Amino acid sequence: xxxxxxxxxxxxxxxTVLTQALTxxxxxxxxxxxxxxxxxxxEEGKGDLVVTDVMMPDGNGIETLPKIKAIRPGxxxxxxxxxxxxxxxxxxxEAEAWDYLPKPFDxxxxxxxxxxxxxxxxxxxxxxxxxxxxxPAPRMAAAESDDLPLVGRTPSMQELYRLVARVMNAELPxxxxxxxxxxxxxxxxxxxxxxxxxxxPFVLASAPDLGVDSGSPxxxxxxxxxxxxxxxxxxxxGAAQARLVRLLDGVPQDGPRIIAIADGTLDAALESxxxxxxxxxxLSGVTLHVPxxxxxxxxxxxxxxxxxxxxxxxxxxxxxxxxxxxELLRQYRWPGNVRQLENVIRRLVITxxxxxxxxxxxxxxxxxxxxxxxxxxxxxxxxxxxxxxxHVRRYFELHGADLPQPGVYQRILREVEAPLIDIALEYTGxxxxxxxxxxxxxxxxLRKKTNDLxxxxxxxxKLM
Numbered sequence: 304x305x306x307x308x309x310x311x312x313x314x315x316x317x318x319t320v321l322t323q324a325l326t327x328x329x330x331x332x333x334x335x336x337x338x339x340x341x342x343x344x345x346e347e348g349k350g351d352l353v354v355t356d357v358m359m360p361d362g363n364g365i366e367t368l369p370k371i372k373a374i375r376p377g378x379x380x381x382x383x384x385x386x387x388x389x390x391x392x393x394x395x396x397e398a399e400a401w402d403y404l405p406k407p408f409d410x411x412x413x414x415x416x417x418x419x420x421x422x423x424x425x426x427x428x429x430x431x432x433x434x435x436x437x438x439p440a441p442r443m444a445a446a447e448s449d450d451l452p453l454v455g456r457t458p459s460m461q462e463l464y465r466l467v468a469r470v471m472n473a474e475l476p477x478x479x480x481x482x483x484x485x486x487x488x489x490x491x492x493x494x495x496x497x498x499x500x501x502x503x504p505f506v507l508a509s510a511p512d513l514g515v516d517s518g519s520p521x522x523x524x525x526x527x528x529x530x531x532x533x534x535x536x537x538x539x540x541g542a543a544q545a546r547l548v549r550l551l552d553g554v555p556q557d558g559p560r561i562i563a564i565a566d567g568t569l570d571a572a573l574e575s576x577x578x579x580x581x582x583x584x585x586l587s588g589v590t591l592h593v594p595x596x597x598x599x600x601x602x603x604x605x606x607x608x609x610x611x612x613x614x615x616x617x618x619x620x621x622x623x624x625x626x627x628x629x630e631l632l633r634q635y636r637w638p639g640n641v642r643q644l645e646n647v648i649r650r651l652v653i654t655x656x657x658x659x660x661x662x663x664x665x666x667x668x669x670x671x672x673x674x675x676x677x678x679x680x681x682x683x684x685x686x687x688x689x690x691x692x693x694h695v696r697r698y699f700e701l702h703g704a705d706l707p708q709p710g711v712y713q714r715i716l717r718e719v720e721a722p723l724i725d726i727a728l729e730y731t732g733x734x735x736x737x738x739x740x741x742x743x744x745x746x747x748x749l750r751k752k753t754n755d756l757x758x759x760x761x762x763x764x765k766l767m
Contacts, residue, residue, distance in 0.1 A: 304325075304328040304329045304417065304418045304421060305330065305421070306351035306352060306421040306424065307330065307332070307352075308325050308330050308331070308332050308350065308351070308352045308354060308417065308421075309333050309335075309344055309345070309353045310325075310332060310333070310354045310355075311336070311338060311341040311353070311355040312354075312356040312359075312383070313360055317356075317383075318335075321354060321413075322334050324414060328414055328417075330421075333349065336360065337359070338359045338361050338364065341355065341367075345374055345375055345378065348375075350378065351378075351421055351424045351425070352378070352379050352380075352381070352417060353379070353381070355367070355380060355381075356382075356385075357385075358384070358385070365391075368395075369399075372399055379421075379424050380400050381401055381402045381403070381404065381413070381416060381420060382395045382400045382402070382403045382404070383404045383406055383408060383413075384403070384404075384405060384406060385406040387405045387456035387460075387461070388453060388454050389453040389464045389467060389468075391403065392464035392467070393464075393467070393468045393471070393493075393497050395468070396468035396469060396471075402420065403465060404416070407456070453493065454606055455599055455602040455605065455606075456602065456605065457599040459594045460594065460599055463490075463591060463593065463594075466591060467493060467591065471497055471499075472499050473588075475588030475589050476560065476585065476586050476588040477562045477590075477591060478565065478569075478587040479563070479564050479565070479590075479591045479592075479593065480566075480568045480569065480592050480593070481567070481592055481593030481595070482595045482640055483639070483640065484640035484643055485594070485595055485596070485641060486641050487564045488532075491530070492505070494562060495532075500528060500529050500560060503526075503527050503528045503529030503559075504526050504527055504530075504559075505526075506522060506525055506531050506532065506559070508522055508531060508532065508533055510533045510534060510536050510547065511538050511539060511543055513546075520550070523550070523553070523554055526558070526559035528558065530562055531561055532562045532564065533586075534563075534564045536565040536569065537565050537566050537569070541577075544582050547582060548581055548585065551582075551585050568592070595640055596637040596640045596641055596644065600633050603632050603633050603637075604632065604633070607648055610648040611648060614649060614652040620652060621658070622651065622652050622655055622657075622658060623658060623660065624660045625660060625662060627661070628661060628662045628664070630662075631662050631665050631666065631669075632665070635669060691715075691719065695715060720752065721756045723742075724738075724742070724752060724756065727742055735749055735760060
């Protein structure tokens with residue numbers, strides 16, 4: 304790698320690490336903590352590549368990009384930022400950054416990107432992110448921008464953000480896939496709100512409803528030149544898919560952009576023939592996959608802090624997570640994904656009184672919170688053994704890498720035994736003799752168990 308790299312970051316450690324790494328790779332490096340100094344070097348004609356942070360003491364690195372482009376149009380700029388939201392990727396793209404990386408970044412990855420940027424600089428290329436020119440998006444108020452729960456520093460999310468930023472104005476349909484609760488509808492909304500179509504309508508439609516009644520063409524007309532979001536692709540039978548194909552064939556050239564949403568992926572349905580290939584190709588000009596929360600563990604603390612901060616702004620009080628509670632958040636599987644995490648945090652903010660959320664309080668909230676199954680899980684309508692297995696597995700998962708306290712056998716049996724006896728008493732009208740007979744135990748055993756389990760024995764109305 305050959306060339307001169309200008310590094311601007313107010314963090315001394317990052318400047319030192321980048322200077323050493325780029326120098327070892329064969330580059331000459333000038334590093335500064337000031338955007339003023341960076342701009343002076345650029346005006347003097349120094350540098351073949353710029354690596355700059357966003358938040359600097361004397362300005363904003365992204366807002367400086369248009370000035371850099373005006374002075375040195377062919378100079379590639381790589382933006383690095385600790386603001387790990389989709390907005391940073393969008394702003395970097397619309398400001399024509401060559402590339403964007405979140406902090407903490409992977410050093411070999413940055414060196415690879417720097418090498419490509421230097422090569423593009425030598426060729427005089429305009430750069431990678433400039434391939435999708437984006438009209439300036441409306442500047443959002445800080446509070447409005449912060450309300451987007453599209454937060455993540457993991458590579459999968461950052462790659463998703465970069466892809467969203469690049470395809471916002473591409474004249475292609477978009478297919479968004481992912482498990483329930485991952486934020487697919489938020490991605491769809493971001494694609495519309497920060498694109499050139501943002502002044503036109505955003506219309507959300509259910510896939511099973513489209514093409515079924517005469518109102519569907521009117522829905523396309525209502526979307527005008529905006530965005531028509533089709534949700535629930537996986538719920539379509541063969542006839543509905545055929546109707547949707549015909550409907551999409553009738554979308555005018557100057558009509559809405561089609562954004563489709565599917566829970567999970569459509570791969571298995573395509574392979575088995577349950578989903579039409581021609582419909583898939585009409586919808587998947589660009590496919591964006593939103594990863595489940597369990598595959599982006601490092602983002603869980605960021606999201607939790609985001610939801611706590613939002614609750615504080617809405618008057619919910621300023622609560623914080625204890626270190627042990629934060630560790631439990633990271634260990635939990637989150638079958639309901641980001642939506643479940645948000646609901647749990649909101650519940651904790653509303654119901655708690657202490658400033659710090661303890662692990663015990665979080666365990667109780669997770670146990671009480673309804674969850675959704677994942678592919679391969681037993682359905683909720685399964686056997687009693689399935690339900691017990693789900694409960695026991697959740698109980699063990701709450702303890703993360705540790706095991707529960709000794710005595711699990713008796714605790715689990717007690718939780719199964721108590722409702723069994725209570726419901727049997729209900730259905731026998733509180734008649735202990737009939738209840739004991741129904742359960743296959745004697746009356747003395749039943750009486751001892753009701754005492755041990757603190758079950759009230761009264762005459763009840765319902766009789767078998």
